[in-house]
Amino acid sequence: MQKALEETMQDHEAHTASQSSHSAPIRLLVALSGGAEDAALVRAAHRLASGHGEHWCAAYVESDREDPQRRLMLERDFAQVQRLGGDVRVVSGQDRARELLALAGELKVATLLVGHGRPSGWRVWRRPLAERLARLGGPFDLVVAAEARQRPRFRPRPRQRLWHWRDTGIAVSATLAALALSAGLKSWLALGNLSLLFLGAVLVSAALAGTRAAMLAAVLGFVSFNFFLTEPRYSLVMVEDDQLVTVVVYLLVAVVVGQLAGSARKRLLALRASREQTYQLLTFSRELAVATDRERVGEVGVATLMRWLGCPVVMLDATDEKGDVALLHSAPAEQRLDAEARTAVTWTRLHRRPSGKGTGQPLDTDWQVIPLVEQERLVALICLALGKREHPPSPDEEGRIDAMLRMLTVALERTRLVADLETSRLSEENERLRSALLSSVSHDLRTPLASIIGSASTLRDLADQLNEADRTELLDGILSESERLDRYIQNLLDMTRLGQGGLKLERDWISLEDLVASALRRLGPVLQGLCVQRDWPEDLPLLHVHPALIEQALVNVIENAARFSSSGGLLRLEAGVESGQLWLAVIDRGPGIEPHMRERVFDMFYTGGEGDRGRHGSGLGLAICRGMLGAHAGTIVAEPGQDGIGTRIVMRLPLPDATEDSRRHVD
Structure with missing residues (x-):
C-alpha cells in the first residue's frame, strides 16, 4: 500500500x-x-x-x-x-x-x-x-490509495466466539421460566396478557446477555407460545385469527424491544469501560502532576504501564544532543534490553517511528519501541515487551496506552520547561549578583582607598605644615578606612566560603559577654557618639559555637544598626534564653524597616539607602549573618522596634547540653 x-x-x-x-x-x-x-x-x-x-x-x-x-x-x-x-x-x-x-x-x-x-x-x-x-x-x-497487503500491527488474536453457551443458557432459562408462569396463569389470564411474560424473558435476556440472546429468547418465546399455548396445543398450526395476530405482534415487539434493550446494555457497558478508563487516566494524571523531575515522571510512567500491560517496560532518555540514549527507568528495576531491542531503539531514534513487535518493521524482537515526540522534539523512548504477553493488546488497551503516552510526553516536556526556566532564573540571578558585586566593589573599595590615598598624600606633601593634631586626625582616618576596607574584604571572603560550602566550624565554649565585648572593641570608631546599653541576666549559659564567625556576625549587625542611628542616639543590646535557644537582640532608634522589606534586607547586595551616620553599606553584612547563624542551626529576623520606632534584629542560637567539665574547662 x-x-x-x-x-x-x-x-x-x-x-x-x-x-x-x-x-x-x-x-x-x-x-x-x-x-x-x-x-x-x-x-x-x-x-x-x-x-x-x-x-x-x-x-x-x-x-x-x-x-x-x-x-x-x-x-x-x-x-x-x-x-x-x-x-x-x-x-x-x-x-x-x-x-x-x-x-x-x-x-x-x-x-x-x-x-x-x-x-x-x-x-x-x-x-x-x-x-x-x-x-x-x-x-x-x-x-x-490502492489496496496492498499490510503486515498486521500485532500478531493475530485468537478468534473470539460470537456466541457463548452462557448466553444460550440465559435465553433458554428465561424462556422456560416465562413458559412455566404462563402454564400456571393461563386459566386466569387472557392469551394476550400471557405474551407479556415472554416479552419479559426477552428483556431479561437482553439485560444479562445482550442483543443476540434477546433475539434467541424472542424466537424461542414465539415457538413456545405457539406450540404450548395456542389452539391446537402442541402444534405450530393456528386456527384462530386473534391468536395469530397476538403471536405476530408479540414477535415484532419482542424483536424491537430486544434490539433496544441490547443496544442500551452495550452502551452501558461501554460507558462503564470509558468511566473506568477515565478514572485510571485521571489517577495517572494526578501522579504525573506531583512529579517534579524527569526521573520521577519516568518512574510513574513505567510503573503504570507495567501494571496495565503486565509486561516489562523500559524508558530511555533521548534528549542528548549527541544522539545517545540513556536508561531513565525500568520495571522491573533490573530489566534491560537485549541486542535486538537495542537495534529497534536505534532505528526508532533515527526515524522517529515505532519499531519492533507488531509495527510491520522487519526487526525480530519481542519489544516494541515507541518514540515520544513533542513539537518535533524527541523526548524519550518507551520500550514495551509485548512479545512476552499471552495476547497482544486489545483495541481498548491500545487506546488507553496511546492516551497515557501522550500524557507522559506532556509531563516530560513540562519537566524540561521547568528545568529550562530554573536555569534561566539562576542565570538572571547570577547576572544580577554579578552586577551588584561590581557596583559594590567599585564603591566600597574605591571610597576607602580614595580616603587613604588622600590622607597619605597630604601627610607626605604637607607634613611640615601640619600640626600634631592634624597629623593624628589624618592617621586616624587612614586607620579607620583601612579597618573598614578590611571588614569589607573579610565579608567577601566569608560570603565566598558560605556559597561554596567550604566553611568549617571550629566550635568552642564561649560566653555571650566575651563575644559582645570583642565586637564592641572592633567597632570602637564606628560607635563614637552613640550610647550603647547592654541588658541581660548574669547567668546566661555558654555557647558552643565558632567564636570568630559569631563575633563577625555581631559586628555586622551592630555596625548596621549604628549606621542608621543618629548622633547621640541609643543602641540597646538585649539577651535571654527561650525554648532551648539563646537570643540576642540589637535595637536601634533609626528610621526602621518597612514590613514588606524585613525579609529582603537579608538578601545579598540589598542596601536600604544611606543611613544617618554614613553612606550605604555593601549589602553583604546581614546576608553573611544569616549564613553564619544558619551554619550553627540558628536564625536571624528583623522586627519593628519598641513602640514601632527603629528596628530590632534578633539572633537565635541553639543551646547544647554543657557539662560541668566543659564549664570548668572554659573557666
Whole structure:
C-alpha cells in the first residue's frame, strides 16, 4: 500500500505542477475510517501537504452506532495527525460520503484522499466509499490509495466466539421460566396478557446477555407460545385469527424491544469501560502532576504501564544532543534490553517511528519501541515487551496506552520547561549578583582607598605644615578606612566560603559577654557618639559555637544598626534564653524597616539607602549573618522596634547540653 500511495502522490504532484501559477492553494482533506490503513493515510497526507507547504485536515464521520473500541483506535490516529501538524474534524451523520462532501465544500479543499476501504462483513454489498464519492462528484481531486497487503500491527488474536453457551443458557432459562408462569396463569389470564411474560424473558435476556440472546429468547418465546399455548396445543398450526395476530405482534415487539434493550446494555457497558478508563487516566494524571523531575515522571510512567500491560517496560532518555540514549527507568528495576531491542531503539531514534513487535518493521524482537515526540522534539523512548504477553493488546488497551503516552510526553516536556526556566532564573540571578558585586566593589573599595590615598598624600606633601593634631586626625582616618576596607574584604571572603560550602566550624565554649565585648572593641570608631546599653541576666549559659564567625556576625549587625542611628542616639543590646535557644537582640532608634522589606534586607547586595551616620553599606553584612547563624542551626529576623520606632534584629542560637567539665574547662 505504501508504494501505491507514493505513486499516487507523484501523479498528483505532476498534475498540480502543470496548472497555472494563479491556481488556488492546495488544501488536503484525508478521510479516516478507523481501520488499519488510517496510519498510512495520515503519513501520506502529511507528506503530500508538506510538499506544497499547505495546511491539511483529517476527518472522520461518526454515526450513532459507533463502536467504542473503534473510537479508541481513532484516538491514536488523531494524536498522530496533531503531532504532524494537521487538524482533526469529527462530524456526525449516517451517510459517510455525503458528510465528507459537505465538509470538503465547507473547507474548500482541492484534494480529498481516501483509502481503498473495501466493506467487510454484512456491509459487503455496499459500494466502497471512493466509488460513492466519485458518483456524487465534487470540485476537488479525488485520490484513492490502492489496496496492498499490510503486515498486521500485532500478531493475530485468537478468534473470539460470537456466541457463548452462557448466553444460550440465559435465553433458554428465561424462556422456560416465562413458559412455566404462563402454564400456571393461563386459566386466569387472557392469551394476550400471557405474551407479556415472554416479552419479559426477552428483556431479561437482553439485560444479562445482550442483543443476540434477546433475539434467541424472542424466537424461542414465539415457538413456545405457539406450540404450548395456542389452539391446537402442541402444534405450530393456528386456527384462530386473534391468536395469530397476538403471536405476530408479540414477535415484532419482542424483536424491537430486544434490539433496544441490547443496544442500551452495550452502551452501558461501554460507558462503564470509558468511566473506568477515565478514572485510571485521571489517577495517572494526578501522579504525573506531583512529579517534579524527569526521573520521577519516568518512574510513574513505567510503573503504570507495567501494571496495565503486565509486561516489562523500559524508558530511555533521548534528549542528548549527541544522539545517545540513556536508561531513565525500568520495571522491573533490573530489566534491560537485549541486542535486538537495542537495534529497534536505534532505528526508532533515527526515524522517529515505532519499531519492533507488531509495527510491520522487519526487526525480530519481542519489544516494541515507541518514540515520544513533542513539537518535533524527541523526548524519550518507551520500550514495551509485548512479545512476552499471552495476547497482544486489545483495541481498548491500545487506546488507553496511546492516551497515557501522550500524557507522559506532556509531563516530560513540562519537566524540561521547568528545568529550562530554573536555569534561566539562576542565570538572571547570577547576572544580577554579578552586577551588584561590581557596583559594590567599585564603591566600597574605591571610597576607602580614595580616603587613604588622600590622607597619605597630604601627610607626605604637607607634613611640615601640619600640626600634631592634624597629623593624628589624618592617621586616624587612614586607620579607620583601612579597618573598614578590611571588614569589607573579610565579608567577601566569608560570603565566598558560605556559597561554596567550604566553611568549617571550629566550635568552642564561649560566653555571650566575651563575644559582645570583642565586637564592641572592633567597632570602637564606628560607635563614637552613640550610647550603647547592654541588658541581660548574669547567668546566661555558654555557647558552643565558632567564636570568630559569631563575633563577625555581631559586628555586622551592630555596625548596621549604628549606621542608621543618629548622633547621640541609643543602641540597646538585649539577651535571654527561650525554648532551648539563646537570643540576642540589637535595637536601634533609626528610621526602621518597612514590613514588606524585613525579609529582603537579608538578601545579598540589598542596601536600604544611606543611613544617618554614613553612606550605604555593601549589602553583604546581614546576608553573611544569616549564613553564619544558619551554619550553627540558628536564625536571624528583623522586627519593628519598641513602640514601632527603629528596628530590632534578633539572633537565635541553639543551646547544647554543657557539662560541668566543659564549664570548668572554659573557666
